[in-house]
Amino acid sequence: MRCQQCGSTESKVVDSRPSEDGRQIRRRRECEHCGGRFSTLESLIERPLIVIKRDKSSEPFNREKLLRGLLTATVKRDVPLAVLEELISNVEAELRDLPRREVSSKKLGDMVLARLRDVDDVAYIRFASVYKDFKDVEEFQDALKVM
Numbered sequence: 001m002r003c004q005q006c007g008s009t010e011s012k013v014v015d016s017r018p019s020e021d022g023r024q025i026r027r028r029r030e031c032e033h034c035g036g037r038f039s040t041l042e043s044l045i046e047r048p049l050i051v052i053k054r055d056k057s058s059e060p061f062n063r064e065k066l067l068r069g070l071l072t073a074t075v076k077r078d079v080p081l082a083v084l085e086e087l088i089s090n091v092e093a094e095l096r097d098l099p100r101r102e103v104s105s106k107k108l109g110d111m112v113l114a115r116l117r118d119v120d121d122v123a124y125i126r127f128a129s130v131y132k133d134f135k136d137v138e139e140f141q142d143a144l145k146v147m
């Protein structure tokens with residue numbers, strides 16, 4: 001890794017620390033030429049998790065996108081961000097265990113809903129209304145009754 005100050009490629013690692021989720025290593029390096037310090041981030045190159053959408057197109061699983069959806073569903077519901085982060089990590093872990101590492105958006109929605117039900121009732125309904133693509137009002141009300 002080239003030093004930003006002098007351009008030398010010789011550096012030594014002075015500190016290594018795993019990130020909070022344990023999936024990256026942050027290394028503090030020192031340039032052997034000028035002594036400048038900089039950090040690098042090392043992560044495993046993984047096969048991506050793929051989400052197959054309703055129209056059959058696919059996209060990589062995106063934590064941020066899912067988190068945005070969950071934040072919208074939990075507006076004014078006082079659900080800690082850490083709980084949502086954990087929910088997503090949980091879903092992600094389950095996805096990684098799938099043999100083909102791909103999932104339909106519907107199945108993904110169901111996986112999230114199954115967990116969200118235990119977190120917050122209102123958030124569950126809000127999220128379900130987006131993901132389940134309710135055909136009519138009755139269907140939506142049926143979902144409400146289950147609660």
Ligand SMILES: [Zn+2]
Nearest residue numbers: 003006031034
């Ligand atoms: Zn340097």
